[in-house]
Amino acid sequence: MRVVAPKTKPLAAAAVALIGLVAFWATLSNGGARSRPKAPPVVTLRRLTGSGGVASPDPGLDLERLAIPPFAIKHCTGLYAVDPSTRARRTLVSTPAYPDEEVSAADWSPRRREMAYALRRGGLASSMFLLRCAVPDTDGQLAPHEIITAGYGIDDEPQWSPDAKRIAFIKAPGDSGAAGAGSAFAPDLWVADTPTATDSPLEGSGSVSAVSARCVLPDVREAVWSPDGQRLAFAASVSNLDDGILGVVDADGGNREDVQRGMRCSSPAWSPDGSTIAFVGYQNRVPRVFVVNADGSGARQLTHAPHSDEVPAWSPDGRTIAFLAEARVSEGPGSRSAGAEEATHKVPMELWTMARDGSRQKRIAAGGDYRPPIWSPDGSRIAACVEPDAGSFALVAMRPDGSDVWELATSETPMNLVWMNVP
Numbered sequence: 001m002r003v004v005a006p007k008t009k010p011l012a013a014a015a016v017a018l019i020g021l022v023a024f025w026a027t028l029s030n031g032g033a034r035s036r037p038k039a040p041p042v043v044t045l046r047r048l049t050g051s052g053g054v055a056s057p058d059p060g061l062d063l064e065r066l067a068i069p070p071f072a073i074k075h076c077t078g079l080y081a082v083d084p085s086t087r088a089r090r091t092l093v094s095t096p097a098y099p100d101e102e103v104s105a106a107d108w109s110p111r112r113r114e115m116a117y118a119l120r121r122g123g124l125a126s127s128m129f130l131l132r133c134a135v136p137d138t139d140g141q142l143a144p145h146e147i148i149t150a151g152y153g154i155d156d157e158p159q160w161s162p163d164a165k166r167i168a169f170i171k172a173p174g175d176s177g178a179a180g181a182g183s184a185f186a187p188d189l190w191v192a193d194t195p196t197a198t199d200s201p202l203e204g205s206g207s208v209s210a211v212s213a214r215c216v217l218p219d220v221r222e223a224v225w226s227p228d229g230q231r232l233a234f235a236a237s238v239s240n241l242d243d244g245i246l247g248v249v250d251a252d253g254g255n256r257e258d259v260q261r262g263m264r265c266s267s268p269a270w271s272p273d274g275s276t277i278a279f280v281g282y283q284n285r286v287p288r289v290f291v292v293n294a295d296g297s298g299a300r301q302l303t304h305a306p307h308s309d310e311v312p313a314w315s316p317d318g319r320t321i322a323f324l325a326e327a328r329v330s331e332g333p334g335s336r337s338a339g340a341e342e343a344t345h346k347v348p349m350e351l352w353t354m355a356r357d358g359s360r361q362k363r364i365a366a367g368g369d370y371r372p373p374i375w376s377p378d379g380s381r382i383a384a385c386v387e388p389d390a391g392s393f394a395l396v397a398m399r400p401d402g403s404d405v406w407e408l409a410t411s412e413t414p415m416n417l418v419w420m421n422v423p
Contacts, residue, residue: 039077039412040077041073043409044409047404047405069419070083070420072418073395074106104126116159118156118158126155128158130147146195159225167194168223171188187221216253246260259277259292260290263281266282310326311373321356323352323354324371348370349371351366367388368387368389370384376397391412393410393415395408
């Protein structure tokens, strides 16, 4: 399938070309070495027997039992849409131009017809694009990609507001990976209005779309919209790596409230009813899952095991939290206890669930190194990327209790899943 190139004005096109030139010279500075071209993910959609998504496939069941909506795969070779009912894979974005070019983040619009994504090159720069996936042009191909941001710098992690009228993203000049709080290279939280068909990007380096865009808050590394779309929860850094801030702020930057201070925080996640924020707090540099009321009251720790617990994700009904837990050989299968004796041998991250009050903690998937969990829109499945063996990756989806495991796709490099809940 042909992927239509983005439409740009001359100066905007020059800015994008400059990004490519920077990546090219970065490649030459490394001796001109180019990595071996990676193969796109292989859509498998097969049910796996046993637990953890690592057993032999069971070919006797058809796709009707899977019953999940279409989804996209974010991969180092591009962005792909998959129709589970037919196993069809459609290329939305292809990144063959540079060995270090990739789609770094993507988010499906609540309007169910658009994808916002960030295209990064060489870790030095990224631009954001809008792809109107469900709007074919006259010859049946994808509609042109539209630039949301362009220029030298990092524009990443686009996230639609619940009403699809705005896109929040993290913006930083240059490579901000090692930047500390207060640095000129520290990332900031920005919000842009969703571009329309008549909008065009501003011309010039580092610009954002001609529609309204503004810096909401400086020194922010992560942010997530509240369910009503009025506020953003954020995790901010301070100069001390063992300290940090979890807060909420209006979408226009007003009414900032810091709801948690005194420890490093990450991975904020609103409960579906907007009353509670789950997050990762670091105690003696060990991450554990906490919750706090949106007004800053009622902070409490949910996980207490001596190893790492990370990336909480709420079920759509708000009753369950999925998270990653660093497994230890000393633990028995299927259960955890607070204060368990710490073992010396560390094994990869496993997939766990618990009730919203921290009770009923249960391991639902093991047998590989799991990436962050993603709930299906109806809450019937939890999907995740897992590395069962070194250099081998799979996207799997399972029931919240860990049963009925399906392999969705395989690849030699990591993948992320983006649900495309088309009615």
